[in-house]
Amino acid sequence: MSMKATIRPVDSVTVVDVSGRITLGEGCTQLRELIRDQLSKGNKNILLNLADVTYIDSSGIGELVSAFTGVSKQGGALKLLNLTKKVHDLLQITKLYTVFDVHDDEAKAIGSFAKTTSA
Amino acid sequence: MRPLPDPMTPESSVVEVTLESDLKNVEVAEEITRRVAGTAGFDEDEQQRIEMAVHESMINAIWHGNKNDCSKSVWLHFKIHPDRLEIRVRDQGSGFDPSHLPDPRKDENLLSESGRGIFLIRTFMDEFRVEHVNGTGTEVTMVKRLGPGI
Numbered sequence: 001m002s003m004k005a006t007i008r009p010v011d012s013v014t015v016v017d018v019s020g021r022i023t024l025g026e027g028c029t030q031l032r033e034l035i036r037d038q039l040s041k042g043n044k045n046i047l048l049n050l051a052d053v054t055y056i057d058s059s060g061i062g063e064l065v066s067a068f069t070g071v072s073k074q075g076g077a078l079k080l081l082n083l084t085k086k087v088h089d090l091l092q093i094t095k096l097y098t099v100f101d102v103h104d105d106e107a108k109a110i111g112s113f114a115k116t117t118s119a
Numbered sequence: 120m121r122p123l124p125d126p127m128t129p130e131s132s133v134v135e136v137t138l139e140s141d142l143k144n145v146e147v148a149e150e151i152t153r154r155v156a157g158t159a160g161f162d163e164d165e166q167q168r169i170e171m172a173v174h175e176s177m178i179n180a181i182w183h184g185n186k187n188d189c190s191k192s193v194w195l196h197f198k199i200h201p202d203r204l205e206i207r208v209r210d211q212g213s214g215f216d217p218s219h220l221p222d223p224r225k226d227e228n229l230l231s232e233s234g235r236g237i238f239l240i241r242t243f244m245d246e247f248r249v250e251h252v253n254g255t256g257t258e259v260t261m262v263k264r265l266g267p268g269i
Contacts, residue, residue: 023178068230
Protein backbone atom coordinates (compact mmCIF):
# COMPACT_ATOMS: atom_id res chain seq x y z
CA MET A 1 0.00 0.00 0.00
CA SER A 2 1.48 3.34 -1.03
CA MET A 3 1.01 6.65 0.74
CA LYS A 4 -2.27 8.55 0.57
CA ALA A 5 -2.94 12.06 1.81
CA THR A 6 -6.08 14.11 2.37
CA ILE A 7 -5.80 17.85 2.87
CA ARG A 8 -8.15 19.75 5.20
CA PRO A 9 -7.83 23.47 5.85
CA VAL A 10 -8.65 24.25 9.49
CA ASP A 11 -8.44 27.95 10.41
CA SER A 12 -5.03 29.04 9.16
CA VAL A 13 -3.59 25.55 9.30
CA THR A 14 -3.36 22.93 6.57
CA VAL A 15 -4.03 19.56 8.12
CA VAL A 16 -2.72 16.65 6.07
CA ASP A 17 -4.10 13.22 6.98
CA VAL A 18 -1.43 10.81 5.82
CA SER A 19 -1.97 7.06 5.53
CA GLY A 20 0.02 4.10 4.23
CA ARG A 21 3.75 3.86 3.75
CA ILE A 22 6.25 6.71 3.77
CA THR A 23 9.20 4.86 2.30
CA LEU A 24 11.89 5.36 -0.32
CA GLY A 25 10.28 5.79 -3.73
CA GLU A 26 6.64 6.63 -4.18
CA GLY A 27 5.76 7.52 -0.59
CA CYS A 28 8.65 9.94 -0.11
CA THR A 29 8.11 11.52 -3.52
CA GLN A 30 4.41 12.08 -2.84
CA LEU A 31 5.11 13.70 0.52
CA ARG A 32 7.80 15.96 -0.99
CA GLU A 33 5.50 17.09 -3.79
CA LEU A 34 2.62 17.66 -1.39
CA ILE A 35 4.70 19.94 0.86
CA ARG A 36 6.12 21.79 -2.14
CA ASP A 37 2.60 22.29 -3.50
CA GLN A 38 1.28 23.63 -0.19
CA LEU A 39 4.20 26.05 0.16
CA SER A 40 3.66 27.30 -3.40
CA LYS A 41 0.05 28.10 -2.44
CA GLY A 42 1.26 30.08 0.55
CA ASN A 43 0.14 27.45 3.09
CA LYS A 44 3.01 27.60 5.54
CA ASN A 45 1.36 26.17 8.65
CA ILE A 46 1.20 22.43 8.12
CA LEU A 47 0.03 19.77 10.53
CA LEU A 48 0.85 16.21 9.44
CA ASN A 49 -1.58 13.73 10.95
CA LEU A 50 0.35 10.44 10.93
CA ALA A 51 -2.29 8.33 12.71
CA ASP A 52 -2.77 5.98 9.77
CA VAL A 53 0.84 5.68 8.68
CA THR A 54 1.52 1.96 8.63
CA TYR A 55 5.23 2.07 7.84
CA ILE A 56 7.99 4.65 7.74
CA ASP A 57 11.64 3.95 6.98
CA SER A 58 14.86 5.95 7.26
CA SER A 59 14.09 7.69 3.95
CA GLY A 60 10.60 8.58 5.19
CA ILE A 61 12.10 10.03 8.36
CA GLY A 62 14.50 11.99 6.17
CA GLU A 63 11.54 13.27 4.17
CA LEU A 64 9.85 14.49 7.36
CA VAL A 65 13.07 16.33 8.26
CA SER A 66 13.24 17.81 4.76
CA ALA A 67 9.61 18.96 5.05
CA PHE A 68 10.30 20.48 8.47
CA THR A 69 13.36 22.44 7.31
CA GLY A 70 11.70 23.45 4.01
CA VAL A 71 8.63 24.86 5.76
CA SER A 72 10.74 26.57 8.45
CA LYS A 73 12.87 28.27 5.80
CA GLN A 74 9.70 29.76 4.34
CA GLY A 75 8.79 31.21 7.74
CA GLY A 76 6.16 28.60 8.47
CA ALA A 77 5.84 25.69 10.86
CA LEU A 78 5.39 21.97 10.32
CA LYS A 79 4.11 19.94 13.25
CA LEU A 80 3.22 16.29 13.75
CA LEU A 81 -0.04 14.85 15.08
CA ASN A 82 -1.04 11.38 16.34
CA LEU A 83 2.16 9.40 16.00
CA THR A 84 1.78 5.64 15.98
CA LYS A 85 3.94 3.77 18.48
CA LYS A 86 6.26 2.73 15.65
CA VAL A 87 6.81 6.28 14.40
CA HIS A 88 7.10 7.59 17.96
CA ASP A 89 9.79 5.01 18.75
CA LEU A 90 11.73 5.83 15.58
CA LEU A 91 11.72 9.55 16.38
CA GLN A 92 12.93 8.76 19.91
CA ILE A 93 15.71 6.48 18.67
CA THR A 94 16.91 9.03 16.12
CA LYS A 95 16.58 11.92 18.64
CA LEU A 96 14.23 13.70 16.25
CA TYR A 97 11.56 13.81 18.94
CA THR A 98 13.48 16.83 20.23
CA VAL A 99 13.22 18.54 16.82
CA PHE A 100 9.56 18.11 15.94
CA ASP A 101 6.62 19.68 17.76
CA VAL A 102 4.51 16.57 18.36
CA HIS A 103 0.83 16.62 19.40
CA ASP A 104 -1.86 14.08 20.15
CA ASP A 105 -4.81 16.48 20.21
CA GLU A 106 -5.78 18.13 16.95
CA ALA A 107 -7.52 21.18 18.44
CA LYS A 108 -4.56 21.92 20.69
CA ALA A 109 -2.17 21.37 17.79
CA ILE A 110 -4.14 23.86 15.66
CA GLY A 111 -4.13 26.34 18.54
CA SER A 112 -0.38 26.03 18.95
CA PHE A 113 0.17 27.46 15.46
CA ALA A 114 -1.52 30.72 16.45
CA LYS A 115 0.92 31.03 19.34
CA THR A 116 3.85 30.22 17.06
CA THR A 117 2.91 32.61 14.26
CA SER A 118 1.69 35.51 16.46
CA ALA A 119 5.11 35.76 18.09
CA MET B 120 5.30 -9.05 -7.75
CA ARG B 121 6.65 -12.60 -7.79
CA PRO B 122 4.85 -15.24 -5.73
CA LEU B 123 6.32 -15.83 -2.29
CA PRO B 124 8.53 -18.87 -1.85
CA ASP B 125 7.10 -21.95 -0.23
CA PRO B 126 6.37 -21.45 3.45
CA MET B 127 8.91 -22.86 5.86
CA THR B 128 8.29 -26.37 7.00
CA PRO B 129 8.54 -26.94 10.75
CA GLU B 130 11.85 -28.79 10.44
CA SER B 131 13.52 -26.32 8.10
CA SER B 132 16.01 -23.85 9.47
CA VAL B 133 17.19 -22.10 6.31
CA VAL B 134 15.24 -19.94 3.90
CA GLU B 135 16.85 -18.52 0.79
CA VAL B 136 15.34 -16.34 -1.87
CA THR B 137 16.73 -14.37 -4.79
CA LEU B 138 14.74 -11.29 -5.72
CA GLU B 139 14.92 -8.95 -8.68
CA SER B 140 16.60 -5.72 -7.67
CA ASP B 141 13.38 -3.70 -7.68
CA LEU B 142 11.97 -1.53 -4.87
CA LYS B 143 8.65 -3.39 -5.26
CA ASN B 144 10.40 -6.46 -3.83
CA VAL B 145 11.22 -4.74 -0.55
CA GLU B 146 7.70 -5.54 0.66
CA VAL B 147 8.19 -9.17 -0.41
CA ALA B 148 11.36 -9.32 1.68
CA GLU B 149 9.50 -7.76 4.62
CA GLU B 150 6.78 -10.39 4.49
CA ILE B 151 9.27 -13.26 4.32
CA THR B 152 11.19 -11.71 7.22
CA ARG B 153 8.06 -11.43 9.41
CA ARG B 154 7.24 -15.07 8.81
CA VAL B 155 10.77 -16.30 9.43
CA ALA B 156 11.19 -14.15 12.55
CA GLY B 157 7.85 -15.42 13.87
CA THR B 158 8.91 -19.02 13.23
CA ALA B 159 12.21 -18.32 15.01
CA GLY B 160 10.27 -17.32 18.12
CA PHE B 161 10.50 -13.52 18.16
CA ASP B 162 7.54 -11.55 19.51
CA GLU B 163 5.69 -9.01 17.40
CA ASP B 164 7.78 -5.99 18.45
CA GLU B 165 11.01 -7.82 17.68
CA GLN B 166 9.60 -9.10 14.39
CA GLN B 167 8.94 -5.47 13.40
CA ARG B 168 12.48 -4.43 14.31
CA ILE B 169 14.01 -7.31 12.37
CA GLU B 170 11.70 -6.54 9.46
CA MET B 171 12.85 -2.93 9.49
CA ALA B 172 16.52 -3.97 9.52
CA VAL B 173 15.88 -6.15 6.46
CA HIS B 174 13.89 -3.33 4.83
CA GLU B 175 16.84 -0.93 5.25
CA SER B 176 19.29 -3.58 4.01
CA MET B 177 17.15 -4.23 0.95
CA ILE B 178 16.96 -0.50 0.21
CA ASN B 179 20.74 -0.24 0.50
CA ALA B 180 21.22 -3.28 -1.73
CA ILE B 181 18.78 -2.16 -4.43
CA TRP B 182 19.39 1.58 -4.36
CA HIS B 183 23.03 1.98 -3.40
CA GLY B 184 24.53 -1.44 -4.22
CA ASN B 185 22.77 -2.39 -7.43
CA LYS B 186 22.11 1.26 -8.42
CA ASN B 187 18.42 0.53 -9.03
CA ASP B 188 19.31 -1.79 -11.93
CA CYS B 189 16.42 -4.29 -12.25
CA SER B 190 18.61 -6.72 -14.21
CA LYS B 191 20.56 -7.33 -10.99
CA SER B 192 19.48 -9.41 -8.01
CA VAL B 193 19.42 -9.34 -4.25
CA TRP B 194 20.00 -12.62 -2.41
CA LEU B 195 18.38 -13.10 0.97
CA HIS B 196 19.38 -15.86 3.36
CA PHE B 197 17.82 -16.61 6.75
CA LYS B 198 19.19 -19.20 9.14
CA ILE B 199 17.40 -20.02 12.35
CA HIS B 200 19.70 -21.18 15.15
CA PRO B 201 18.38 -22.32 18.53
CA ASP B 202 19.48 -19.03 20.12
CA ARG B 203 19.49 -16.53 17.24
CA LEU B 204 18.39 -15.60 13.74
CA GLU B 205 21.09 -14.88 11.19
CA ILE B 206 20.18 -12.91 8.07
CA ARG B 207 22.40 -12.24 5.08
CA VAL B 208 21.59 -9.80 2.27
CA ARG B 209 23.84 -9.79 -0.77
CA ASP B 210 23.81 -7.39 -3.70
CA GLN B 211 25.96 -7.06 -6.81
CA GLY B 212 27.48 -3.72 -5.90
CA SER B 213 30.94 -2.61 -4.89
CA GLY B 214 30.24 -2.20 -1.20
CA PHE B 215 30.62 0.46 1.47
CA ASP B 216 32.52 1.00 4.69
CA PRO B 217 30.09 1.20 7.61
CA SER B 218 32.81 2.32 10.03
CA HIS B 219 32.94 5.81 8.56
CA LEU B 220 29.27 6.70 8.75
CA PRO B 221 28.41 9.76 10.87
CA ASP B 222 26.18 9.40 13.94
CA PRO B 223 22.78 10.79 12.87
CA ARG B 224 21.97 11.70 16.51
CA LYS B 225 24.73 14.27 16.79
CA ASP B 226 23.51 17.85 16.78
CA GLU B 227 25.27 18.65 13.52
CA ASN B 228 23.60 15.68 11.76
CA LEU B 229 20.16 15.86 13.33
CA LEU B 230 18.60 17.75 10.41
CA SER B 231 20.31 15.67 7.76
CA GLU B 232 17.86 14.14 5.29
CA SER B 233 19.78 10.88 5.00
CA GLY B 234 22.20 8.65 6.89
CA ARG B 235 19.87 6.85 9.31
CA GLY B 236 19.48 3.45 7.61
CA ILE B 237 22.59 1.70 8.91
CA PHE B 238 22.11 3.36 12.31
CA LEU B 239 18.62 1.80 12.55
CA ILE B 240 19.95 -1.63 11.52
CA ARG B 241 22.64 -1.43 14.20
CA THR B 242 20.05 -0.33 16.75
CA PHE B 243 17.60 -3.11 15.98
CA MET B 244 20.05 -6.00 15.50
CA ASP B 245 22.66 -7.47 17.86
CA GLU B 246 25.33 -7.91 15.21
CA PHE B 247 25.93 -6.18 11.89
CA ARG B 248 28.83 -6.61 9.51
CA VAL B 249 29.57 -5.87 5.88
CA GLU B 250 31.79 -7.95 3.66
CA HIS B 251 32.79 -7.43 0.07
CA VAL B 252 32.60 -10.78 -1.69
CA ASN B 253 35.22 -10.75 -4.43
CA GLY B 254 33.67 -10.52 -7.86
CA THR B 255 30.10 -11.11 -6.71
CA GLY B 256 29.05 -8.14 -4.60
CA THR B 257 28.54 -6.99 -1.05
CA GLU B 258 27.09 -9.09 1.73
CA VAL B 259 25.54 -7.72 4.89
CA THR B 260 25.18 -10.11 7.83
CA MET B 261 22.80 -9.32 10.68
CA VAL B 262 22.18 -11.37 13.78
CA LYS B 263 19.35 -11.08 16.29
CA ARG B 264 19.57 -13.15 19.43
CA LEU B 265 16.48 -14.61 21.07
CA GLY B 266 15.96 -13.03 24.44
CA PRO B 267 15.84 -9.52 25.84
CA GLY B 268 16.30 -6.98 23.04
CA ILE B 269 16.30 -3.16 23.05
